[in-house]
Amino acid sequence: MTPWVHSTSIDRGLFKAMLTERGILAMIIASQAVAFIYTLASGKDFWLSLGLVSLFTHANAFITLGLIALVLRYSKSLSFKSELGLVLIFFQSVCIVTSLVVQYSPFTPVEPIDWPFIINNNAICGFVVILLLHFMAIYIDNLNTIARVANAELDALQARIRPHFLHNALNTLAELCHENPDDAEDAALTMAKLMQIAFARNKTHSLGQELSLTKGYLTIERYRFEHRLRVVWSINNVDLGANVPALILQPLVENAVVHGIEPAREGGVINIDISTVNTMLVINVDNPLNADSKSRSGQGIALENICRRLLIYYGEKASLKTSQKSGRFLLTVMLPLGALNEISGSRR
Template sequence: MTPWVHSASIDRGLFKAMLSERGILAMIIASQAVAFIYTLSSGKDFWLSLGLVSLFTHANAFITLALIAFVVKYFKQLSFKTELGIVLVFFQSVCIFTSLIVQYTTFSPVEPIDWQFVFNNNAICGFVVILLLHFMAIYIDNLNTIAHAANAELEALQARIRPHFLHNALNTLAELCHENPNAAEEAALTMAKLMQVAFASGKKHSLSQEISLTKGYLTIEKYRFEHRLNVEWTVQNVDLDVRVPALILQPLVENAVVHGIEPARLGGSIKIKVNCREDKLLFTVDNPFNPESKSRSGQGIALENIRRRLVIYYGEQAALKTSQKSGRFFINVVLPLGALNEISGSRR
């Protein structure tokens, strides 16, 4: 089975792959290899011939890539077969055009036009392009396999953290039912709205939605801890419409409540800071910390979950760091703006 003909998973992925860094590098290498082989077989002055042929092959490659970039800009919804046909037509058309143009240059004017030269160039171009597309399609298939695996892992991580969130909220309601039935009723209504947002948000949503989700969670916990829980919010210099992974801030705050506030007899304050600096979105959550106090099991599970999701979404560009100082526990998350990977498997 030929991957670039039959694979449905690479549908509409050819243009994006060709315009990527690796795709452009592959074009340069393939163009230079053709120039080198053609020069060796010609038997002419090697270096002069290599320079001219390299100029010819690279011109073909980059003019074609420029045309592909133009199509990508104005036509978003194209099937893989359509993209494949466009690539072949563009390469062949550009090769014919440049083969005709070079015959009118001062280096080698030809009169009349040498159509055999045009045909030979087009045949070589067609063969090399088909070979290049074949290996490009294999590369795209591998990328899609990795993306599907990452998507499956994200589903598992998301499925793990949401029940954890629900479990803690239900524990809060259970305690309130005995201590303050009226507050339990209000908390249940708040939790119903919160669950609707948390479970319908998907893998990504806006920063404003994440902040709203976190504040809703804190509202529920406030019913239980009352004066023992104090929260200080600082949100400045940020675009609230920026896209972030869902449940990225709320678990950090939940971690602060469960392991910082709950074990402390007098409670304490949680400080949440959200700001933007040098094209990076920064989350900082700090809470009281006593290494000798006992809290619910699960210390570090949420943090490791978030670390793994950050790697999937941002690679090595994002970071989650923890530290302890003066009886407080700090969590710092750095997210690069505009670098959120599309892992969901959706088409362009």
Template sequence: MSDQTTATRTQRESGDFLPDLCAPQAVLLLVLVAELLALLLAMINRGLAQVSWEAVALFSFQVQWIVLVSAALLCRLKPRLNQWPPVRAGAISYGLVLTITLVFSLLGQWLMRAFLGQAPTLDAWQLGENLITAAILAGIGLRYLYLQQQLHNQQQAELQARIQALQSRIRPHFLFNSLNSIASLIASAPDRAERAVEDLSALFRASLAEPSLIPLERELELCRDYLAMEQLRLGERLQVQWQVDEQPDNAQIPALLLQPLLENAVFHGIEPLPEGGVIQIQIARSGDQLAIRIENPLPTAPVSHTQGPHSQAPQKAREHNRMALDNVRHRLQAHFGPTARLSEAGEGGRFILVISYPME
């Protein structure tokens, strides 16, 4: 692979070179900045005591055209800028702004003299002032935009790495437990074991996929596959009640967010009870928030005062449960920000988890 190809790939993978200057919010900001710059140039050129609206309008007309045309051309060049090395992309962007400044400065001088009925002549000093001013301001502005975009790229990369790390902690846990479930069925119920392998394959594909938001219905499908596999192992001891309100088609959720919570509900709420119990899943929409409620029995295990090898098992189980909940909480906040919530409570012999987050 050539050095140029490697540099191109590195630049493409690192993200955009400049922000999207054609976005409505960016255009509005550029217009406001250009207007403030025109006011500043009018004050410097005429002095505060002699500044007039005519002078501000004249500078504003020229500066707005330079800024907006530069932004439009940089937007058109954005795919190429993202492929070039940063030094080359920066030099081309800088040269483009200076070229546009030169063109509009010459055009402005010609229009002004034509409007006043004068012969078209070149004011080299005025042209030089415009180019020097543009060189300073363009250098500062492009450098600021570049650093701002690189910070955004870094934040996005860190966010994706964080989400991948959080999701990778889920995979071994539920996969090993699922394999144990299948192993317990092979000798006594091979047909059920085959069905469990099919359900596991769907979960396996989901766990190996890139961490992202998926449709809520797809996540519920995976959860049903998992619970069906556990019901093959636990039989009538595991009862599941679903209450899912009609959801909009664009409702999404981080992949494999609910499955580990249901796994904890089975492991900590159903398995310790000889008679089993009921897991309730309720999903409802409240305004622009999606609320998910999961309930399972809360066994009351006696406190062991022995110092044998199994005395630490309940404590380790609680720690694992806490780690799983913290994992889910961090993934929610990574995707949806601080407005996402995961709360837990024990009430009436039931353990209750409530998830709420904004629907995008």
């Protein structure tokens, strides 16, 4: 794909890309390079001229970035072509204004206005901006490629964990059909509701939806384990509307049921603690430790799956840790609130 090919991702990407660390750095480098080349070509006092020209070029760059930030804040639906046009207009307009201001400064007063000077500045500005936008388009295209790869991997990970969830739920339903047909019917209705959430196309949803999915799963498992399965919830100071990866809590709880409750003849207690610490959402799930458990496989797969998805969504900011203490197995997930990676978003 060439840098200028129209795509949905690029449509929303130019302004944001220019305001990233890499975009601002590219702007600074381009501005300083122009100042350096212009000073060398002028043949005047090098250091004084370099300082003044650098001030001029950087002022142009940062004023333009400020205008871009304002537009981005108040307008969220501009196309790539619109953003491209606005960038060119902003740069050229700011260059004209600053060129006029410079002519009235105490350092280089000019009277009357030196229009060739202004035209020359705008020609240089336009040439540099076109080169800058070309390389920014290449950068955005690379981001889009990364996004497509990340989304493809997320699709594969979701496709891998969802059948695992369905398999275990169907096993529970099959056992209930023999033991308690009435409960099997209720469990089947509950499962139907869960399937709408678990198999939704979105890769992310609200924390409230994830809690609803997990509680529904536990409802099904209670039909099978009855008094053997006891769950203690502790949810403190959390925003249920916070956006989290889909199937991030339910597999942890399923892991606790399969490897902590199922092998134990007397069952046990699963503790689920969810809280907000500073800007982190902290999820703790602990269950009885059964080191010699021969229950259904999938613990390593599920945890590896979650770790990989967390890495795609949050980079190194999120974590999943396991520990053992006093006969309990503890899983701790820490998610930075509001930091879901946009390139791995849920748009399909």
